[in-house]
Amino acid sequence: MSELLKLEQVARAMEGIGTPEAVKANRIRVPTTPAKVKEAVRRALTDLACDHVVQIAAVDNGKAFELIYHLTGPHRTVVAIAIELPRDKPEVATASDLLPPAGIYERQIHDLLGIVFVGHPDLKRIILNEDWPANEFPMRKDWKPNPNTFYGGVRKEAT
Amino acid sequence: MAEVVVPIGPHHPALKEPVNFKVVADGETIVRLELDVSYNHRGIEKAAEQRDFVRVVPLLERVCGICSHSHTTVFVKGIEEAMKLQLPPRAQYIRTIVAELERMHSHFLWLGVAAHEIGFNTLFMWTWRDREAVQDMLEEMTGNRVNYGINEVGGVRRDLTTDQIQAALKRLPHLEDRIAKYVDMVNHEQTMMIRFRGVGKLSRVDALKLGAVGPTARASGVDYDIRKDDPYIAYADVPWKVVTDTHGDVYGRTLVRIGELQESLQIVRHCLENLPAGPIKVTSPRAAPKGEVLSRYEAPRGELVHFIRTNNTDKVERLDIRTPTLANWTSVAVSLVHQNLADIPVVVAAIDPCLSCTSRITIVNERGRKTGELTWDELSAHGRAFYRNGRRA
Numbered sequence: 408m409s410e411l412l413k414l415e416q417v418a419r420a421m422e423g424i425g426t427p428e429a430v431k432a433n434r435i436r437v438p439t440t441p442a443k444v445k446e447a448v449r450r451a452l453t454d455l456a457c458d459h460v461v462q463i464a465a466v467d468n469g470k471a472f473e474l475i476y477h478l479t480g481p482h483r484t485v486v487a488i489a490i491e492l493p494r495d496k497p498e499v500a501t502a503s504d505l506l507p508p509a510g511i512y513e514r515q516i517h518d519l520l521g522i523v524f525v526g527h528p529d530l531k532r533i534i535l536n537e538d539w540p541a542n543e544f545p546m547r548k549d550w551k552p553n554p555n556t557f558y559g560g561v562r563k564e565a566t
Numbered sequence: 567m568a569e570v571v572v573p574i575g576p577h578h579p580a581l582k583e584p585v586n587f588k589v590v591a592d593g594e595t596i597v598r599l600e601l602d603v604s605y606n607h608r609g610i611e612k613a614a615e616q617r618d619f620v621r622v623v624p625l626l627e628r629v630c631g632i633c634s635h636s637h638t639t640v641f642v643k644g645i646e647e648a649m650k651l652q653l654p655p656r657a658q659y660i661r662t663i664v665a666e667l668e669r670m671h672s673h674f675l676w677l678g679v680a681a682h683e684i685g686f687n688t689l690f691m692w693t694w695r696d697r698e699a700v701q702d703m704l705e706e707m708t709g710n711r712v713n714y715g716i717n718e719v720g721g722v723r724r725d726l727t728t729d730q731i732q733a734a735l736k737r738l739p740h741l742e743d744r745i746a747k748y749v750d751m752v753n754h755e756q757t758m759m760i761r762f763r764g765v766g767k768l769s770r771v772d773a774l775k776l777g778a779v780g781p782t783a784r785a786s787g788v789d790y791d792i793r794k795d796d797p798y799i800a801y802a803d804v805p806w807k808v809v810t811d812t813h814g815d816v817y818g819r820t821l822v823r824i825g826e827l828q829e830s831l832q833i834v835r836h837c838l839e840n841l842p843a844g845p846i847k848v849t850s851p852r853a854a855p856k857g858e859v860l861s862r863y864e865a866p867r868g869e870l871v872h873f874i875r876t877n878n879t880d881k882v883e884r885l886d887i888r889t890p891t892l893a894n895w896t897s898v899a900v901s902l903v904h905q906n907l908a909d910i911p912v913v914v915a916a917i918d919p920c921l922s923c924t925s926r927i928t929i930v931n932e933r934g935r936k937t938g939e940l941t942w943d944e945l946s947a948h949g950r951a952f953y954r955n956g957r958r959a
Contacts, residue, residue, distance in 0.1 A: 458774045461860070462886070464860070464873035467884070475873070477860055483795040485796075487860070507777065508777025511896055533601070536605065
């Protein structure tokens, strides 16, 4: 186990990407823009020796969608790269080519929030069932189930 | 021979939830694997947004039947971090005892399932009998065998009496003997060595690249364990070590889990013997201040993550759960490539998937243009016959 990453180290690696802040001793958060997220992930992998993706957290904050890429490595510090995506065009470049496990997480986020990961090789459904209507994303704050829509399971007529 | 797609699932009696695997096979050899876990989405993340912190804990306890304590602990410790609560040490120790007993019963269960998949049903019966002893301990302490209902925001709901502690300590030597027996068996028993060695190989580089977690990663020499990396509840106070192995196959994953059984037992013993006196909970405020917490936990199957957003109310704004099985999935899909069809049960079981499985397999015979079904038992029998006839590739 090597030493925790220092804020200056992260600031140096993330120059031109965003200004990191230490949330806790072992958590450093780097806010950035969707256009720079891929470069940020790449630098975390190479310059900060992150080799494990903990989670890509996805949040609908009511105004926009947020994605927080949590990465860690032998230093056991979680580097959180945070971006915001506009509601009307929720698109961001995929990180699955840099981080293979991100592929399955991105499919899940696409399923639940409708965020499009541009360049993802196989962005198909994984969590919701095959009968779920297209273009309905249940984790969006403004989503309401429509009583007349069939969301899967057993159809009423069949019972 | 041409490639054929073998769909497995979504129903299988051996595991808990439904999943569908599409296995692309060339003869007996696996070429590719695809996964569909969409059969049992219950919308728990959405439901969690509608409930206050008192009512959401029992809901999260039901995310998983085996890791029930993991899901509540990771959540309440996240909320406590957001509320900046200092918990009494007694509460933390009780949580640790339940957490390690949960790991023990989960690993015993896994060892039994893995033994069953290779047709070694004696071991399956033995480990599940020993698991009963662990479940009895949990029942004596918490009142429940599965969903313990011990956690709440601010502490634990039940205290341990001196009698309960003594009764639990008395049960440990027997379990210790049993675990020592399994350590011996895994090193000498031919059935385990033949069927586990070299199966589902995952190198250290691949384990890291593919994001494997828990015993799956540790069996490939990756020493990530959240209990050490980001210590929570009482782990910083307890002497224990991270168990790793370098085999990188199902055999290594077995060694890691048996090693963890030994470690868990010592953690339970240490916590029972050194249980600090004092209160078991603190009063928590109704609402949590606006904040963002990434709560990490080493569940029996690996790193479990709850990402929590709070917004000055008594409900979470967002709860994003990342379970260890989802993290391990990418690595299974890779470690099965170039393996035998007969090894699917044991390689899939080796990550201890907390999803589900299969009651039948559709066998597509391209030449005969016939479609037939195979039950899980028949597939298991096929696996056993395949090895008995010495046709191992």
